[in-house]
Amino acid sequence: MADRSFVTSDDTSVFVRELDRSYPLIARGEGVWLYDEAGNAYLDAVSGGAMVTSLGHGAVPSILDAVVEQTKAISFLYNVHATSPAQEKLARELIDIAPQGFTHAHFVSGGTEANELALRMARSYHVERGQANRHLVVSPAQAYHGASIATFGLTGRPGLQAPYEPYIQQQPHIPPSTWLFDPSGEAALRALDDILAQVGDQVAAFLIEPVSAASLPGYSPPEAFWRGLEERRREHGFLIWFDEVVTGLGRTGTWFAADQMPLTPDIITTAKGLGAGFFPVGAMLVSRHVYEAVASGSRSFEPGHTWDGAPLSCAVGSAVLAHLKRTGLIDSVRERGPRLLENLRAALDGCELVREVRGRGFLLGVSYVDPVDGASLLDPALAVARRIDNEALRRLLLVYSTQPTNDGFAGDQTLLAPAFVATDSDLDALVDRFAATVKTVESQVKAQMVGAAR
């Protein structure tokens, strides 16, 4: 293998995210493969690292054409002053594929913006209807909704919030109904009931990732939780808001993960797969009654961001949608997801470090536990998540692992979210490299634990 190219904080003018990390210098990509300047091929198991490039890396001719044609016609226009055929078209197309009852779309550039917007929407909905006391958004604590100050408040993860605490408006959280805390979903509902009993008249919305991404990869609450949530919405009048920034546009095998859930939300936010890495574009979708609150109230929903609904971003969104429809890629994710999950489970069978392998479509997660008792979370000092990512990288595999959280709601975990265009042999290679990675880390961890116990 040729020498690999890496960049460290000592030899870059980029203000990198982690100064003690080496970053592979990736020059180009094709499908699920990333190539560094020395010609090494990395298998990208996380769609560009952030579950974005669902159509794979490299040019899609119809999307390139759409960029060129839209740029020639008009690339930018501020949606305060005018709309464009591109914006009108993408809004109609998204409403067509959204769950029943959704009627309007508002565009943004990414997931954080979509969630900031939805936060204002949830509040505005109640203010417009004369319930100005409603301002709280309840959500499971173990989640990620963006990197802005308001979305840090929605996230509820102390580690993420800590440095910015003085700025953050804290929102109420419930524990996640995972195998560790609440496999039945009943404890989460009780926690929600406690919040509703105390401040129910102030709750504007309940926010949740229907299938979680990085913070609890591939996890979805049990059926009983969804049913109970629906009952409480009816009783208490809050909105249900799905963060589908990752799951939207086919990642779990249907247009939206909402299509697989036993209830329909009132608001959906989506982003990553909509631009699929070709252009930053996101959207907030609302159901008729949410729109009607504004339409029959102040008739204004201000302010917005400069790039909201720009013709170029909307044209890319439409071209991505058209490509997904033409190629049947979402059906392929739905059909091949279970085999990927099965193969991953089989390959990790017998690994004492692995507690759970879960997920839907091409959004999968692996959670790790202490190999001695098979149940408790690992000591953060063992840095299992970091070891997995490093060992995978050594094996030319890109995965995304997260460290244990301070509140104990999640231990070390890995997210796998390959591009929809991954071939069966790409997926087999992914499973092989990943299983070999986990086995190597497992033996290192066991050796270290035995050494420490002596």
Ligand SMILES: Cc1ncc(COP(=O)(O)O)c(C=O)c1O
């Ligand atoms: C579930 C979820 N919501 C929101 C976001 C924020 O999106 P963005 O990074 O595009 O602002 C992310 C990003 O990873 C996410 O995973």
